[in-house]
Amino acid sequence: MGKLTKNQKLAFSKIEAGKSYSLKEASELVKEITTSKFDASVDVDVRLGVDPRKANQMVRGVVSLPHGTGKQVRVLVLCSPDAEAAAKEAGADHVGLDEYIEKIKGGWTDIDVIITQPAIMGKIGALGRVLGPRGLMPNPKSGTVTVDVAKAVTEVKAGKIDFKVDKTGIIHASIGKVSFTADQIKDNAKEFINTLIKLKPSSAKGTYVKSVFLSSTMSPGIKIDPKSVDEN
Numbered sequence: 001m002g003k004l005t006k007n008q009k010l011a012f013s014k015i016e017a018g019k020s021y022s023l024k025e026a027s028e029l030v031k032e033i034t035t036s037k038f039d040a041s042v043d044v045d046v047r048l049g050v051d052p053r054k055a056n057q058m059v060r061g062v063v064s065l066p067h068g069t070g071k072q073v074r075v076l077v078l079c080s081p082d083a084e085a086a087a088k089e090a091g092a093d094h095v096g097l098d099e100y101i102e103k104i105k106g107g108w109t110d111i112d113v114i115i116t117q118p119a120i121m122g123k124i125g126a127l128g129r130v131l132g133p134r135g136l137m138p139n140p141k142s143g144t145v146t147v148d149v150a151k152a153v154t155e156v157k158a159g160k161i162d163f164k165v166d167k168t169g170i171i172h173a174s175i176g177k178v179s180f181t182a183d184q185i186k187d188n189a190k191e192f193i194n195t196l197i198k199l200k201p202s203s204a205k206g207t208y209v210k211s212v213f214l215s216s217t218m219s220p221g222i223k224i225d226p227k228s229v230d231e232n
Helices: 006-013 023-032 081-089 098-105 118-134 149-158 182-198
Strands: 041-048 060-064 075-078 094-096 113-116 160-164 170-177 209-216 222-224
Touching (some): 041 182, 081 149, 098 118, 182 209
Antiparallel strands (some): 041 170, 041 209, 060 160, 209 222
């Protein structure tokens, strides 16, 4: 690790070594220790007691954050002509089909989420090499392959995010911005963690939520006591 800056030293000094904070305390502290000049993202990292290599222990899902993510999400809808007007009205940034498929084949990925219809997936399959590594491939499990594209656009714009456990058993998600109030950060983190708990695989043995950390883009992680999540 490189030499710590004055602000980094100050941030570390405010976190008590070995202490597990309540979610409420952590939500207040993450704002206090973040000194970046930009509106940093607030992230949650949860280590789960699962083996992602086993299909019956894969944890994946979606959650609608009560206060949104604070990000401007760029949405592309690939749909049939009859659904274009509704998708645009719902707030999609880009709407179309063949012209965007060609753009993506050429390397264009200036978007955050792609929403499409089941009947269109056959055309999108060829884009897997471009979209897959960037996490942009539409998937029914995340609600991005649906007959109601307008509803999906509305939900994504309002703060619906999808998540998936990685190969090390950790789930990472951005759940807000430092400019949010501490209560807004707490509410979003609580909704996210409780959603994970509901998705516990029946085959997972032992402790399910092993650790929870809250941090901002430029801050150290703050360890949270999982038992505090449902406290006011």
